Amino acid sequence: MNHVTQPSPASPPSRAQIDSEAAEAHGRQGGVFSLALGSVGVVFGDIGTSPLYALREALTHVKGDGLTRPEVIGIVSLLLWALIIVVTLKYVVLIMRADNKGEGGTLSLMALAQTVVARGAGPVLFLGVAGASLFFGDAIITPAISVLSAVEGLKLVAPEFDAYILPIAVVILVALFAVQSRGTGRVATFFGPVMALWFLTLGGLGLFHISDDLSILTALNPLHGINFFARHGVLGFVVMGSVFLAVTGAEALYADMGHFGRSPIRYAWTCFVLPALALNYLGQGALILRSPVASDNPLFHMAPSWGLLPLVILATMATVIASQAVITGAFSLTAQAVQLGLLPRLEIRHTSETQAGQIYLPRVNHILFVGVLMLIFLFKSSESLANAYGIAVTGAMLADTGLIFIVAWKLWKWNRWLVMLLVAPFLVIDIGFFSSNLFKFLDGGYLPLLFGAVLVLIMWTWVRGTNIVMEKARRDSVPLADLARMLEKSKPTRVVGTAVFLTADPETAPGALLHNLKHNKVLHKRNIVLTIKTLRVPRIAEDEELTIHELSEDLKLITVKVGYMQTPRVPHILAVARRRGLDFELMQTTFFLGRRTIKAAAHSGMPLWQDNLFIFLSRTAANATDFFQIPYGRVVELGNQITV
Numbered sequence: 001m002n003h004v005t006q007p008s009p010a011s012p013p014s015r016a017q018i019d020s021e022a023a024e025a026h027g028r029q030g031g032v033f034s035l036a037l038g039s040v041g042v043v044f045g046d047i048g049t050s051p052l053y054a055l056r057e058a059l060t061h062v063k064g065d066g067l068t069r070p071e072v073i074g075i076v077s078l079l080l081w082a083l084i085i086v087v088t089l090k091y092v093v094l095i096m097r098a099d100n101k102g103e104g105g106t107l108s109l110m111a112l113a114q115t116v117v118a119r120g121a122g123p124v125l126f127l128g129v130a131g132a133s134l135f136f137g138d139a140i141i142t143p144a145i146s147v148l149s150a151v152e153g154l155k156l157v158a159p160e161f162d163a164y165i166l167p168i169a170v171v172i173l174v175a176l177f178a179v180q181s182r183g184t185g186r187v188a189t190f191f192g193p194v195m196a197l198w199f200l201t202l203g204g205l206g207l208f209h210i211s212d213d214l215s216i217l218t219a220l221n222p223l224h225g226i227n228f229f230a231r232h233g234v235l236g237f238v239v240m241g242s243v244f245l246a247v248t249g250a251e252a253l254y255a256d257m258g259h260f261g262r263s264p265i266r267y268a269w270t271c272f273v274l275p276a277l278a279l280n281y282l283g284q285g286a287l288i289l290r291s292p293v294a295s296d297n298p299l300f301h302m303a304p305s306w307g308l309l310p311l312v313i314l315a316t317m318a319t320v321i322a323s324q325a326v327i328t329g330a331f332s333l334t335a336q337a338v339q340l341g342l343l344p345r346l347e348i349r350h351t352s353e354t355q356a357g358q359i360y361l362p363r364v365n366h367i368l369f370v371g372v373l374m375l376i377f378l379f380k381s382s383e384s385l386a387n388a389y390g391i392a393v394t395g396a397m398l399a400d401t402g403l404i405f406i407v408a409w410k411l412w413k414w415n416r417w418l419v420m421l422l423v424a425p426f427l428v429i430d431i432g433f434f435s436s437n438l439f440k441f442l443d444g445g446y447l448p449l450l451f452g453a454v455l456v457l458i459m460w461t462w463v464r465g466t467n468i469v470m471e472k473a474r475r476d477s478v479p480l481a482d483l484a485r486m487l488e489k490s491k492p493t494r495v496v497g498t499a500v501f502l503t504a505d506p507e508t509a510p511g512a513l514l515h516n517l518k519h520n521k522v523l524h525k526r527n528i529v530l531t532i533k534t535l536r537v538p539r540i541a542e543d544e545e546l547t548i549h550e551l552s553e554d555l556k557l558i559t560v561k562v563g564y565m566q567t568p569r570v571p572h573i574l575a576v577a578r579r580r581g582l583d584f585e586l587m588q589t590t591f592f593l594g595r596r597t598i599k600a601a602a603h604s605g606m607p608l609w610q611d612n613l614f615i616f617l618s619r620t621a622a623n624a625t626d627f628f629q630i631p632y633g634r635v636v637e638l639g640n641q642i643t644v
Helices: 015-029 032-042 054-060 069-097 106-114 121-150 159-178 185-210 214-220 223-232 234-247 250-255 260-291 292-296 305-339 362-379 389-412 416-443 445-477 481-489 511-519 571-580 606-619
Strands: 491-501 520-537 546-554 555-563 588-601 635-642
Touching: 032 185, 032 362, 054 069, 054 234, 054 260, 054 292, 069 214, 069 223, 069 250, 069 260, 069 416, 106 121, 106 223, 106 250, 106 305, 121 159, 121 305, 121 362, 121 389, 121 445, 159 305, 159 362, 185 214, 185 416, 214 260, 214 635, 223 234, 223 491, 250 292, 250 305, 250 389, 260 292, 260 389, 305 362, 389 416, 389 445, 416 445, 445 606, 445 635, 481 546, 481 555, 491 511, 491 571, 511 520, 511 588, 511 635, 520 571, 546 571, 555 571, 588 606, 606 635
Parallel strands: 491 520, 491 588, 520 555, 588 635
Antiparallel strands: 546 555
16 A cells, blocks of 8 residues: 655756745744754754763774874864764755755655656666665664763762673663653654753863864864875774764754755754864864873763763763654654655554654664663674664765765756766765774674565565555556446446545555455445555645545545655545545445465566565564554455565
């Protein structure tokens, strides 16, 4: 039922339409200031906790023979300019222009690009799938490294806490994943103020310590970063893998645009978050210049003795919030992938009666939980985990760069050479970051790549297998219009009530309808063929989502369009149809669902191992009754067998 249709390339939404619809939607949610504060608590959690480990990890590569002043200033300069170029210029200025009717994220960018790419859609699909898959690798590492890095501050409070750091981190993460099923609406109201306090603390500590050595201000000159490369060669390239830790989470600015809007996120970043991060990195650098021993954990060394424990507690709260944001992002991305037909149906629970975006996916939560615990026990420290962190994020950023090139050139109609001139520097930087992170491959960097590769294989197999099944079903089917004419002539036995047949293909007769006629020899008094199409836009207005076609006096076709951010609910769909004149009673309605038994075939278009993987995925798919929220007591399932 996750049938995806692509809008005509000739009629993509205009920029004016997109901007006005997004502005109207976000205007109803509240003022820019309140949305900016809310974005601080959700959007910037990952990047906001990077000061816990980014500078520390970058310095570990060069402090073997003792840190020198040019090395500290050079690395701080690289951190600052990574924030300016990657986050500010690439994401905040350029990529956030590409909103898909107000929504952002890799899959939204992919869907936007697909509307204007008639040929060569395969590479666009691959970029979107690869970017989304690598995001899941990041979603597993972020909670582990963030919580561990915060709890490790307890060692500075009292060395005897060292033995309890791992158990404390595990307890926090167990509690975090355990509460996901209850929803995050109430807790989220505290996210903004807590993260605002965290960024104020980061900025305040940095401002206080800049006076430790004012020469650190020369790090604002990018030449110091360039000189660092010139002096260190390959070692400087390796350091870039750790410098990149400062910008992990940059893609969240774009992914969460649909929740807060473009302007609030931009204001929050440029006026509050970026200054706080820049001040903190400068303060850390000044502290290290004055006292090089502080490089083992510079952020916590910035706190006075009386403020160390409160800083550890605040840091722990900030990392939990950052982890929560990544987890909910994984839920949303998975739901989008299901709606776009990239994954089999999964159980989606709505945890809020008022906010459709608050969802919980049990299977995804369990996978993330197991993955995070495995990383915690495998690496045991944030320093070791840093080796696994970065590759997945740089891969996702590379995908975004490729997709934004297509959107700017094809959809916005920018001059191709201008687009190449704008995108090329970002592409070079992304490739540089990705290559530098590859040095971490054998030290743990293979894990997120392996996880992402498995997800790419799963999505590719599901899309390929679904297309084969749909094609075979279409070849063996009867056109719906022909069936309507045949029924008018044959006049089968009628029974009281309404029958609803769900199908993914509105052109052909549903298999369940044909089986009912063949085996039961009856037809209901009123019959509805219902097809749900997921379009490559986030949401569809209610007045556009449903059309009713009368094929005959007692056979109607209802076509429903939904966006990939929407959950199709059959009772709601029929209620809308009833308001538009459809005559039926729910208590006299039977829903007929087709259940396919899929068998592997040696020559089906896919290798046998991929056939078996597709069969396994289809068996794990959520029940259609649950997914479409159909009343249990009114469902009849009729099966058939098909080979792939």
